[in-house]
Amino acid sequence: MLSRSLIHKSRAPFVIFLALFLIVCAGHKPTYPPFTEKSYDQVVENWLQRFSSKQGADSLVLLGTSTQDRPIWAHRFGQGSRTALVMGGIHGDEHSSVWLMSMCLDTLAFMDFDSVKIYVIPVANPDGLVKNTRQNANKVDLNRNFPTANWKPSAGERSYAPGPFAGSEIETQILVRFLSEHQPAFIITAHAPLACVNYDGPAENYAAVMAEISGYPAKSDIGYPTPGSMGTFTGDERQIPTITLELQKIESPERMHDHVRAVLAALKLLQNQIS
Numbered sequence: 001m002l003s004r005s006l007i008h009k010s011r012a013p014f015v016i017f018l019a020l021f022l023i024v025c026a027g028h029k030p031t032y033p034p035f036t037e038k039s040y041d042q043v044v045e046n047w048l049q050r051f052s053s054k055q056g057a058d059s060l061v062l063l064g065t066s067t068q069d070r071p072i073w074a075h076r077f078g079q080g081s082r083t084a085l086v087m088g089g090i091h092g093d094e095h096s097s098v099w100l101m102s103m104c105l106d107t108l109a110f111m112d113f114d115s116v117k118i119y120v121i122p123v124a125n126p127d128g129l130v131k132n133t134r135q136n137a138n139k140v141d142l143n144r145n146f147p148t149a150n151w152k153p154s155a156g157e158r159s160y161a162p163g164p165f166a167g168s169e170i171e172t173q174i175l176v177r178f179l180s181e182h183q184p185a186f187i188i189t190a191h192a193p194l195a196c197v198n199y200d201g202p203a204e205n206y207a208a209v210m211a212e213i214s215g216y217p218a219k220s221d222i223g224y225p226t227p228g229s230m231g232t233f234t235g236d237e238r239q240i241p242t243i244t245l246e247l248q249k250i251e252s253p254e255r256m257h258d259h260v261r262a263v264l265a266a267l268k269l270l271q272n273q274i275s
């Protein structure tokens with residue numbers, strides 16, 4: 001008896017430590033876990049099933065397939081003569097941007113936009129997302145690959161590799177074609193982790209509305225050059241109001257709801273300006 005109680009006593013600190021460790025681990029489990037190849041397929045399948053039944057199959061638009069043959073989808077909501085584009089996941093290691101798009105899909109499905117057509121592209125770089133890399137499968141940073149006047153063949157750091165030529169990547173070509181065909185009047189692209197509302201083109205009013213709700217500062221300059229970026233292509237060169245909504249790498253559910261509200265407020269501002 002004595003020896004058993006001694007053993008129990010000697011194990012007690014370990015048991016307490018283990019319990020505390022498990023509690024801490026549970027507390028730090030990310031609410032929006034990184035995508036894996038398997039979980040990504042499940043999430044996309046879920047989106048497709050929900051939206052094809054709820055909105056009608058024609059609300060789903062297959063824009064094309066990625067370098068590794070993954071479909072790149074757009075989900076369409078509302079109707080009207082003008083178009084807005086909301087997009088995430090152009091950088092594959094910015095998973096919070098894709099979770100934000102998932103939440104936007106859920107919210108937009110229950111809203112009425114009668115003078116704006118909204119396209120959501122939840123994942124612009126699916127190959128990068130499942131491999132958790134910024135770049136696409138060809139190791140090109142798609143947000144440095146747009147055919148802008150300031151595109152450069154080298155970008156210094158490898159993670160910003162702009163590709164062999166401007167617009168070389170199939171994912172960039174898909175987006176450029178979408179922009180040409182749909183001529184959006186307003187664009188939001190979600191990124192991470194800089195925690196700010198960056199804007200290009202005449203988008204200061206949208207940025208101010210979003211900054212107030214998201215709690216992140218509005219910035220016209222992100223602090224370093226971004227040749228070949230989508231914001232340069234659409235905002236600076238085509239004068240389409242373009243918001244680059246920079247989230248944090250991991251966001252709490254409460255903050256994510258704030259960011260969804262910020263996106264919706266900007267879309268409503270566009271609608272009010274039209275109607």
Ligand SMILES: [Zn+2]
Pocket residue numbers: 091094190191192
């Ligand atoms: Zn990014």
